[in-house]
Amino acid sequence: MTGMSPIVKTVTRWVSPFILAFGIYIALTGHLTPGGGFPGGVIVAGCFILITLAYGKERVEGIFDLKSASVTDSLASLSFLCMGLLGYVFGGGFLNNFIQSGFPGKAFELLSGGNMPIINIAIGFKVGGSLFVVFAYLALFRAIEEE
Amino acid sequence: MLTYLLAFILFAVGLYSVINKRNLIKIIMGIIIMEHAVNAFLILIGYRLSGEAPILEEGMAISEFVNTAMDPLPQALVITSIVISLGVVALMVAIAVRLYQHYGTFDITEIRKLRG
């Protein structure tokens, strides 16, 4: 894949940091505003998919390639499971909010969700990683087969 | 009642496509249409005329929230089912692409080594 025209490349260069930041923002504030781990992860994956489409496979390899995406995928799901098990150990129930809800910050602030932001971030990484893997296997199918 | 009718028409369109079409991609699209019909149905169940988004804001009384907010549960269900259907559709497309590599066609009448 050689990528697209210079216009697409330049616009990608301009907006991709903001897309990434926006995706993480959506995942991070999932307990305060509409959104959450899944939409945030989709946006993050969309950022990398945009870069891959605009610049081609080679350009994205140092940033977020297939292997790191699947590693992210697995690690994120494991950390989600760990949060659940930590709730089991400390909070008395699987996925219990063992960091007391509303403990560090006041209500309607960023740090008021207990373990919810952590879980949302884990879901965001999980979704981002797996969506990118899906995209990579489908769109770069030929390239992977030829290797 | 219109809700039910709308969802059923969409559902029937998808089911028709799954049953009657011979192209793998059209079958997959039929599945997607069916899933969207069910998702739309779920969302419409939780709809309330002139309701508000179910977000508890600062300084809002609980009774006021209950009286104006829409039912958030169907929305949670729908996002879960969207995630699931994403996985199913991704797997379907991947298998369809593989099948195309083997047979060179998307026509199911030509991909029929196995008998039901």
Next chain:
Amino acid sequence: MLPLFVAIPLGVGFLLPLIEEFRERTQFFAVTVLLETGLLLALSLVKFGEESIYRLGGWRPPIGINYVLDGLSSLILVVISGIAFVTALFAMTYMSKYENLGKFYGLFSLMLAGMYGVALTGDVFNMYVYLEVAAISSYALVGFNRGPEELEASFKYLIMGAVGSIFILLGIAMLYGSVGSLNIADISVRVSEVSDQSFILLSTALFIVGFGLKAAFIPFHSWLPDAHSSAPTPISAMLSGVLIKVLGVYALSRILFNGLNLPNLTPEILTWIGAGSMFIGGMIALGQKDLKRLLAYSSISQMGYITLGLGMGGIFMSQGKPAVATLALIGGVFHLVNHAAYKSLLFLFSGGVERIFGTRDLSQIGGITRVSPVSGATGTIGTLSISGIPPFNGFWSKLVIVIAAIWGGLYPIAGIVLFTSAITLAYYLKVQRELFLGEVAGEITDKGKISPGIYVPLLILAVCCIGLGLLYLPEIRGIVLKPAALALQEGSEYTKLVLGL
């Protein structure tokens, strides 16, 4: 303790592909999964017979999701764990030559997690989610070899399974729209108070179609023979032995018996669907030449027995004959356990046969008892017990179903059951004649492949096939089968357990 049933396989399922990204370690994966299933088997045996609920996240039942352990689900847990353990033991040797084993065992564990979730959960939508987890893993596993036929079977299974799931989801949506709750116990309280019963009936119909597609009842069966014969052998054993039961019959009966309190005509429909599947599946199996396809059609037929037992239980419950109803339900549950044992035995055996002869075509092979006496003997035990020869377990469960049908006055059903048993005997006699008794025919690819790793699991399952008949002894029956049947029959007990009324 209950979430561990889901959490452990989920963790293993995510861990193994992660390790595979860095290093390919075939035996490590196999041993990990074996330990995992062994641990789960031990857990489910420890938990057996206990009645408890678990509140996920600490929310009380009608609001939060809860896991319910009662007579039926603890029995199902033991069945899943047992078959999974034996299958993992078998796969350790059988699958060692395949590639991408980290992904294979990862998907296997995810499938287990989904099945445990379906068995435990007390929430309809949560059941749908777990059902999809198990189903998606199984779609991918069916096409694991990535040959054209495997992919085609997988695609067919995928389309039918996806349509089934959508029907189930629509049923759930409709149920939520009219009842306003997703908790099974809460639904059973509220469902009688709903004024407009027509939507309840519609959602019941959608559930029967959807779960019927998952369980391969007869009008919806066309994917099963392809999928179950194309999958790798351990997966065939898991699919036929456990998956269709948990995803199909168990989930359906949980919702219909415990949630919807058996709406009108449902038990009759279940009974006749069961009878039809039993009869037609048997008739088609009679003409099959491929061993695995024969076994797959036989699965459809045997699933018919289970459905028939449960449906008859429902009929007798609505007729006000609780004793007969219990007997019929015991017959259904008992047959479920037995079928899990001998069908996975036969599928694993067919994998061994394929290893010896290099083909599954019945006309090209023969004389397996001379080549490998141990696996031949286990295969004989499997075929004898599935065709209902007296000392083995299959006989007892079929007997219970027939007795229940006759005692309850459903003579035509009893006739169909007996006739289907004769058909079953006929096609397994064909298998016997071709496979065990004849001369050694065909090329024997490699004798050394029948190693202990292949036949020890077969021996374990064969011992189960002989021993499971003991479940019907009155003392053991009271501990194992009767609580399971009563869990379905006494819906109020379930409600009391969950809601703590």
Next chain:
Amino acid sequence: MEEAASKPKISKIVFVFTVTLAVWLLFTWPFAPVNWAMIIAGSLVSLVSGIVLGGLATLHPVKGLNPVRYFWGGCYVFALAWWVMVANLDVAFRVLHPDVPINPGIVKVKTELKSESAKTALANSITLTPGTMTVDISDEGYLYVHWINVSSTEVEEATREVVGRFEWLLRRIFE
């Protein structure tokens, strides 16, 4: 021209970090009572964004920190708004006129701008202006523009009419 993505320079990381953090703070505005959690989270997110995507950022980050360029950028926004309004009226006139005096076609125009960013901004500005739309861009500095009222097919003449008014401002912003 493009450098290796794996080794972004520190200056690029700082540039992306700064811009992302500025946008983050604008959008969340955590200053009414100062919300340190939001600011720290924003810094972390911007840092991640800078490290991961710094390699893709502008080729000369020092230019991106020059305030004069931002002043001209502000001017350009107003100028563009004016031109868009005028072009809008022009197109509306052509559409509503009973004769529909249009003469559509694709013309080739040449730009003197060298940097990729400037060319992109030019192409997007042309597209944003009603009546003209960039179809393609070639490496030699030629743009192919679809024009609702082609007055000249000569490259020089068309360049003066379509591109000329944007170019001098864009050169001050980007080059």
